[in-house]
Amino acid sequence: SSGINAEYGIFGLGMSQLLSSDAQGDRSNVLSDEETCAALGYTAHLVAITSYILDLPVRFPVTPALSQSTIRDDITAKLDEKRSLPLYTRGKDRSYFSYGVFLLYRNIVQLRNHCGLKTEDMKEPLLNLKTMLEARLKMTMSCGPPIRPI
Numbered sequence: 001s002s003g004i005n006a007e008y009g010i011f012g013l014g015m016s017q018l019l020s021s022d023a024q025g026d027r028s029n030v031l032s033d034e035e036t037c038a039a040l041g042y043t044a045h046l047v048a049i050t051s052y053i054l055d056l057p058v059r060f061p062v063t064p065a066l067s068q069s070t071i072r073d074d075i076t077a078k079l080d081e082k083r084s085l086p087l088y089t090r091g092k093d094r095s096y097f098s099y100g101v102f103l104l105y106r107n108i109v110q111l112r113n114h115c116g117l118k119t120e121d122m123k124e125p126l127l128n129l130k131t132m133l134e135a136r137l138k139m140t141m142s143c144g145p146p147i148r149p150i
Contacts, residue, residue: 008126010046013039037067037088040101043125044069044087047107050129054136056114060103071100071107108132 013035045064051057063070069087085100086092109119112132119128134141 058107
């Protein structure tokens with residue numbers, strides 16, 4: 001299953017759950033690395049802006065840079081040198097990418113907690129951001145055109 005409900009996307013891009021492939025290794029049902037990294041970059045930017053507006057520093061600072069965004073972990077002792085983790089896959093260790101995505105999801109949970117909201121499924125980042133913004137702004141956000149089916 002994908003890491004995001006197929007009806008949610010950002011700028012027309014959806015995110016798959018770390019570009020997972022099925023048991024046979026078929027990657028035809030997942031988004032390209034470029035699409036996923038662009039969606040993660042937009043999501044990282046939205047997290048950074050929301051953090052700024054709420055005046056709440058996130059535990060894991062984000063550096064939005066479109067499809068080459070990064071996130072920092074200054075907390076975990078095991079990361080002696082590798083503090084900045086990629087939110088993109090090109091030329092990067094997949095485990096660092098996966099951990100970076102996990103930290104981005106944790107930042108979203110932190111923002112939701114600050115707004116008094118529980119998070120049922122951390123792996124639905126765009127849905128979690130959307131419902132948080134709707135609750136905080138006391139309005140309903142309409143979804144744009146559906147994203148390309150996965």
